[in-house]
Amino acid sequence: MVRGAHDVKRPPLPTEASFTSPLRDERLTARIGTWLGIAFGLCFLTGLLSHWYYLYDAPFFPPVRPVWGYRVTQGVHVLSGTAAIPLLLVKLWSVYPKLFGEVPVGHLRALAINLAEKASIAVLVAASIFELVTGLANSAQWYPWSFSFRPTHYAVAWIAIGSLIVHIAVKLPIIRGAYAAPLPEPDAESSGLLLEPRVEPGGQEASNPLPGQPRRGPSRRTILRTAFLASGVAVLAAAGNTVPFLRRISVFAVRTGEGPQGVPINRSAQAAGVTSSVTDTTFRLTLAHGDKEVTLSRADLEAMTQRTHHLPIACVEGWSASATWTGVRLSELLGLVDAPTDANVKVRSLQKRGAFGVTEIPASFAQDSLTLLALKLNGDDLTLDHGFPCRLIAPNRPGVFQTKWVTRMEVLA
Numbered sequence: 001m002v003r004g005a006h007d008v009k010r011p012p013l014p015t016e017a018s019f020t021s022p023l024r025d026e027r028l029t030a031r032i033g034t035w036l037g038i039a040f041g042l043c044f045l046t047g048l049l050s051h052w053y054y055l056y057d058a059p060f061f062p063p064v065r066p067v068w069g070y071r072v073t074q075g076v077h078v079l080s081g082t083a084a085i086p087l088l089l090v091k092l093w094s095v096y097p098k099l100f101g102e103v104p105v106g107h108l109r110a111l112a113i114n115l116a117e118k119a120s121i122a123v124l125v126a127a128s129i130f131e132l133v134t135g136l137a138n139s140a141q142w143y144p145w146s147f148s149f150r151p152t153h154y155a156v157a158w159i160a161i162g163s164l165i166v167h168i169a170v171k172l173p174i175i176r177g178a179y180a181a182p183l184p185e186p187d188a189e190s191s192g193l194l195l196e197p198r199v200e201p202g203g204q205e206a207s208n209p210l211p212g213q214p215r216r217g218p219s220r221r222t223i224l225r226t227a228f229l230a231s232g233v234a235v236l237a238a239a240g241n242t243v244p245f246l247r248r249i250s251v252f253a254v255r256t257g258e259g260p261q262g263v264p265i266n267r268s269a270q271a272a273g274v275t276s277s278v279t280d281t282t283f284r285l286t287l288a289h290g291d292k293e294v295t296l297s298r299a300d301l302e303a304m305t306q307r308t309h310h311l312p313i314a315c316v317e318g319w320s321a322s323a324t325w326t327g328v329r330l331s332e333l334l335g336l337v338d339a340p341t342d343a344n345v346k347v348r349s350l351q352k353r354g355a356f357g358v359t360e361i362p363a364s365f366a367q368d369s370l371t372l373l374a375l376k377l378n379g380d381d382l383t384l385d386h387g388f389p390c391r392l393i394a395p396n397r398p399g400v401f402q403t404k405w406v407t408r409m410e411v412l413a
């Protein structure tokens with residue numbers, strides 16, 4: 001007899017029962033999910049703060065104190081996102097067989113609910129993965145995409161947190177039930193001496209045995225602890241970006257304290273198109289307020305009262321470093337052109353290409369006693385890469401606004 005094409009045996013699609021690990025259950029999922037939720041929540045809140053710090057047109061600006069405010073919130077943002085990565089992977093592992101669960105094709109209402117739930121989870125998973133992948137790439141200073149990172153990362157964060165809230169609300173009864181049952185102790189749950197329940201191919205025994213049923217292999221507690229451990233290791237591996245004594249073990253820390261003058265360099269002078277010609281004595285800083293202009297050489301700046309402050313520089317990409325900065329108090333410079341104390345100031349640099357060559361400093365930061373136009377870093381003249389001849393350094397500001405190679409400041413009255 002000749003077999004028709006339709007007789008060729010295709011491997012059947014997996015069903016939920018094809019996934020045989022007895023470790024997957026709601027108690028494990030709920031516990032991992034709780035910690036993932038905490039990491040996402042922290043990441044979202046600190047992300048909102050980060051976004052606020054970046055706004056030029058906010059009704060009010062972040063405070064000027066504590067000086068390390070942005071350093072801490074941005075550090076927590078990057079580290080909580082890093083912590084979430086292993087937790088998300090384990091969480092997805094613990095639930096993905098549900099993707100292959102039976103679809104109630106016969107009942108329209110049940111089918112609609114089933115598909116709506118799958119769609120909402122698809123949105124949550126896609127948004128979460130997008131946030132973690134773009135965030136991780138950003139903290140590694142790698143931008144393999146053409147969209148603008150910050151607005152996109154910000155918009156998708158709302159999608160992620162919105163769908164997370166819906167997800168928690170929908171699953172609340174299951175989460176409650178999961179917490180009502182404790183995870184069994186490892187030695188009660190698993191022992192190398194006990195045999196795995198025998199499973200016939202396609203047999204139902206493959207699905208989760210009764211809670212606490214003896215079997216071989218790791219216990220749920222082991223998986224939970226391993227997930228937390230992986231999360232902790234990931235955090236430690238990234239934390240050296242911010243926490244100096246962790247630098248030696250931080251293999252993910254792409255910015256270490258080994259930059260010139262003990263501070264990493266974000267964009268080099270060469271990358272910004274600032275050539276060594278600025279090192280000559282022809283450099284001038286111009287202060288402008290309406291018709292009034294004052295032009296100063298670097299020697300003029302050096303002749304003014306010099307102040308020294310210890311301030312961190314904290315990059316959005318997660319690294320930060322404390323340093324000692326010496327230079328002229330910005331408010332004293334602005335006083336030379338009679339700047340009103342409530343005026344924001346436009347800061348222009350010698351940079352020829354790329355973002356952040358021109359920034360704006362709000363009045364509260366411009367007038368703060370700690371804000372400097374720095375000439376020196378850790379006791380020596382700034383190197384060209386750190387912003388020679390002069391650069392901004394203000395307390396509690398994202399690194400991108402600590403403008404290097406400043407050549408013109410305009411009072412926006």
Ligand SMILES: Nc1nc2c(c(=O)[nH]1)N[C@H]1C(S)=C(S)[C@@H](COP(=O)(O)O)O[C@H]1N2
Pocket residue numbers: 263264265266267272313314315316349350351354355356357358385386387399400401402403404405
């Ligand atoms: N003109 C100019 N200033 C700039 C930048 C820039 O691209 N152009 N980068 C900023 C960023 S993102 C950071 S984190 C700090 C880093 O300063 P550093 O390179 O001296 O450590 O410089 C800031 N100043």
Ligand SMILES: [Mo]
Pocket residue numbers: 266314315316317399400
């Ligand atoms: Mo930065």
